[in-house]
């Protein structure tokens with residue numbers, strides 16, 4: 157029997173059923189065959205020894221492929237485990253996958269400190285130096301279970317063999333030197349391919365991510381083909397640590413996520429000031445885009461999402477918060493789409509009425525695992541700046557072009573660079589090929605009309621419609637997913653949404669899902685790391701702090717504060733020296749300090765100082781207030797008043 161293998165260039169190759177990834181590579185060309193490290197089969201990275209048993213798509217992974225790094229880091233995880241067992245023979249290995257930044261290994265029966273990690277890292281470097289060959293070994297599953305009972309007792313591996321691998325007759329191991337691990341691969345050919353290796357940190361983790369299971373130690377590490385790449389990664393990591401939004405958020409007293417509400421954010425008064433600025437900002441943009449603001453309830457019956465398909469398609473029921481009451485099932489909404497579709501469906505629309513657009517600051521809940529929660533970036537409760545437009549198919553391009561123009565403006569105003577991706581139809585999709593082709597074309601035309609550069613991600617779209625992915629690049633060059641613009645053919649179909657066309661017949665609208673900032677929680681986190689807490693004046697929770705040199709100027713300070721209408725201004729704490737007051741304002745990341753002593757009071761002037769420690773004396777308070785209003789209205793990224801005034805002197 158032969159099977160058909162689809163290659164990245166669109167061509168197909170017929171090969172014998174049961175051929176391995178590497179054998180197919182040899183068929184394509186002997187050079188490629190010998191360079192093969194692994195394969196990507198139907199989107200999944202697999203070992204080069206993996207056999208192909210049905211028609212598939214295949215991409216060969218060599219040293220030059222992006223996926224090479226994943227295989228290299230998987231080998232690095234094994235190197236870590238080997239070094240660990242050399243120094244701590246009683247340790248038990250659980251699982252050790254690669255991640256976006258490196259790898260981790262969950263281990264048990266060992267108590268490690270910083271010193272131990274250093275020694276393990278040194279041992280790992282010896283293993284890399286020794287350039288051990290990495291070999292794959294197939295074993296009957298029964299023999300593998302026996303191996304983990306007798307030769308190398310390990311109940312975690314036995315559990316994996318009994319559960320994940322229960323349907324397999326044979327399983328694979330990887331060996332390097334004296335080390336052997338149950339593993340599907342892929343791996344690079346030898347440990348010497350690792351050029352840079354470092355262990356990063358430890359944390360606790362539960363076996364299988366389940367809190368009722370035993371606690372394991374998770375050791376994080378990373379690896380690169382070269383030492384230089386590792387060095388630059390470590391530098392970026394250090395810079396990112398200094399900007400950690402959890403630390404800065406605490407220093408600025410913006411928010412907390414206490415024990416009584418894991419994954420749910422409490423916004424403090426300072427944090428709420430920032431959030432309200434963001435809300436007002438988005439409201440203005442939504443008005444420009446023609447959205448009508450609505451509010452829909454968080455509590456709904458489960459049938460709402462059964463009808464819309466969210467329950468089936470957008471994640472297992474486990475991601476929903478659901479419970480029973482009076483014989484009905486209720487839940488907290490995980491998204492606002494179905495509620496907005498209901499609002500559309502309340503009325504009969506004609507083709508002339510469309511687009512119909514609803515926006516909402518919608519609070520949604522998703523049942524994330526506790527181990528996955530991370531500051532403002534991974535939460536259970538979040539408020540999206542959500543919006544849905546119901547449009548005619550012929551309106552797609554105009555709608556998306558307008559939305560993109562607002563998004564470009566928005567990214568610019570936050571000093572972010574945008575990366576656009578056009579995600580096209582995948583294998584499992586709803587809607588006809590015709591509507592997909594026309595919609596994808598319309599998205600492409602919109603991107604081109606705006607003159608935006610974009611990458612095409614073939615087959616990456618969700619099943620319900622093509623999408624423009626928007627990633628924001630921050631000052632450290634890190635990419636964040638914040639907003640989204642997505643077309644949907646599915647919900648209008650499932651909920652039977654219609655409008656009456658020019659031909660007097662019923663037609664299906666297209667639904668556009670879009671968010672400009674994403675969620676306020678995540679966006680605040682991204683902004684904290686992007687600005688390192690030094691918000692532009694318009695966003696700063698406290699914009700001006702008045703610092704009286706002594707208590708004698710308190711009255712003048714109060715009178716001044718009263719004139720700063722519409723500006724978030726405070727007066728410094730009385731009980732400290734001027735030096736301390738300046739330091740405190742600096743620590744709180746206040747853009748401007750107004751310093752007043754006896755001379756200023758007498759002459760009715762002020763001294764100003766900005767967060768860059770630039771100063772100007774003898775300033776007319778009214779002139780400063782006008783300049784401040786202008787800076788805030790213009791949403792300048794940095795305090796610029798002193799710089800501008802100094803240049804003009």
Ligand SMILES: [Zn+2]
Pocket residue numbers: 230234252330337338339340341
């Ligand atoms: Zn492995």
Ligand SMILES: [Zn+2]
Pocket residue numbers: 491492493544669670
């Ligand atoms: Zn939606």
